[in-house]
Amino acid sequence: MTSALIPASLDNPVTEIQDFDRVVQFYWARILRFILASVNDRDVAETLTQDCFWNAYRGRKSFRGDSTLHTWLMRIAINSVRKHLRNRRLQFWRQVQHSAVPPEVIGAWLPDQRISPEGAALVQEQLCAVWSATADLSERQRTVFLLRFMEEMNILEIAGATGLTEGAVNVHLFRAVRAVRKQLGKKQ
Amino acid sequence: MMNHLSQDQLSMWILGRYTAEELRHGRECPLCRAELARFEAPVLAFRSAMRDWSDGESAPRIEEVSKLLRRPQSIFTTSWSWVAVGLAMILLATVPIYKQQALMQRLATGSEILPLPVIDAAADANADAMLMDEVSAHLSRTIPSSMERILVLIPTQEDAVHSGGTK
Numbered sequence: 001m002t003s004a005l006i007p008a009s010l011d012n013p014v015t016e017i018q019d020f021d022r023v024v025q026f027y028w029a030r031i032l033r034f035i036l037a038s039v040n041d042r043d044v045a046e047t048l049t050q051d052c053f054w055n056a057y058r059g060r061k062s063f064r065g066d067s068t069l070h071t072w073l074m075r076i077a078i079n080s081v082r083k084h085l086r087n088r089r090l091q092f093w094r095q096v097q098h099s100a101v102p103p104e105v106i107g108a109w110l111p112d113q114r115i116s117p118e119g120a121a122l123v124q125e126q127l128c129a130v131w132s133a134t135a136d137l138s139e140r141q142r143t144v145f146l147l148r149f150m151e152e153m154n155i156l157e158i159a160g161a162t163g164l165t166e167g168a169v170n171v172h173l174f175r176a177v178r179a180v181r182k183q184l185g186k187k188q
Numbered sequence: 189m190m191n192h193l194s195q196d197q198l199s200m201w202i203l204g205r206y207t208a209e210e211l212r213h214g215r216e217c218p219l220c221r222a223e224l225a226r227f228e229a230p231v232l233a234f235r236s237a238m239r240d241w242s243d244g245e246s247a248p249r250i251e252e253v254s255k256l257l258r259r260p261q262s263i264f265t266t267s268w269s270w271v272a273v274g275l276a277m278i279l280l281a282t283v284p285i286y287k288q289q290a291l292m293q294r295l296a297t298g299s300e301i302l303p304l305p306v307i308d309a310a311a312d313a314n315a316d317a318m319l320m321d322e323v324s325a326h327l328s329r330t331i332p333s334s335m336e337r338i339l340v341l342i343p344t345q346e347d348a349v350h351s352g353g354t355k
Contacts, residue, residue, distance in 0.1 A: 020250050028247030033238045050253045057250050126230035127237055149231050150238055170203070177199045181227050 017060050017069060024053050027070065030151060031077050037146050038081045040135055048084055052077045067160045074151075074161040078143055085139055133183035141176035144169055193220045202227055 017023055031052055036045035056063075056076050063072055134142050143162060147153045153161065158169045193201060193214060200206060201214050201224060214220050331339060 024250055024253070025247045029239075029242035029245060032245055033242035036242075037238060050248075053250065054253050057253075123233045123237075126233045130230045130234040150235050152235075173203060174199055177202050177227070178195070180231075181195075181199060181202075184227060184230060 017063055020057050027073050031073055034146055034151060035077055035081055037150060038142060039084060048080045052080050071157050071160045078162060129184050133180040137176055137179055141172050144172045145176040148173055198223055
């Protein structure tokens with residue numbers, strides 16, 4: 001499935017949610033990549049994405065269309081990630097990161113494989129730098145950073161998805177950008 | 189021309205919060221432009237890579253999701269552990285109540301008689317008498333007990349007669 005084949009957004013989320021398979025098709029990739037970047041574990045990301053859509057499916061009658069479907073799903077995803085990270089902190093004695101994504105694998109996801117080897121190496125380095133910089137952020141900073149710079153959501157949408165005020169989103173975002181810039185500055 | 193953007197101004201610039209002058213400077217100054225690009229280029233690469241990868245992942249149908257989630261769970265899951273903790277707390281709270289009730293029932297039926305405390309009346313009377321003697325001795329002193337030794341050194345009237353002193 002490519003982004004070119006799907007429309008930018010669903011027209012009427014309240015009626016569209018009834019065709020839930022379409023909702024899954026439409027939002028699966030966005031939710032999956034957000035969760036993967038949040039937990040840094042491929043298997044966990046897939047399971048949490050399934051959980052997220054299953055919870056949304058079961059609670060679809062409670063969706064009144066106050067927010068967009070994307071924001072609503074993202075909110076469920078954020079709660080799933082938060083719950084997972086909290087459980088992981090409690091189960092610190094367990095080895096949970098069985099399938100953590102190594103930086104060299106991220107390099108293989110290069111958007112354009114036709115670029116020169118030198119260019120590819122540079123982009124791969126940049127990718128790894130951002131990946132590790134986001135991993136070092138606090139949970140809340142990482143969430144707002146990913147929603148802003150990976151999902152390109154605006155401040156209002158981020159506030160709706162995270163349950164934070166716009167002011168709090170701005171503060172977390174500023175701190176996240178400052179921390180990521182600092183990390184990227186060290187790598188270069 | 190204004191000074192270069194500070195680190196905080198650069199971060200704010202990235203977030204789209206700038207004055208007209210800062211916007212112009214960020215666009216025109218090669219140094220500040222390079223500083224901004226140092227953030228924007230890797231983030232753009234990251235976004236493109238994540239999107240390309242995730243768009244290649246096939247989404248399942250919701251029936252498949254429900255089947256996938258019906259996987260065998262370990263016996264001691266988090267929810268079960270909370271149930272166990274709750275049961276243990278209920279048990280801890282009810283055992284003393286049950287024990288108390290059982291004891292009361294046995295007492296009521298007379299099957300269990302608690303031993304009465306033994307009171308030694310003679311010993312108590314003796315202790316009372318000793319205490320009263322001590323109090324009487326204390327009260328009958330003319331001077332404090334610490335001065336009693338000094339009192340021996342002071343000659344009494346009787347001593348003066350024996351030594352042939354004046355009448």
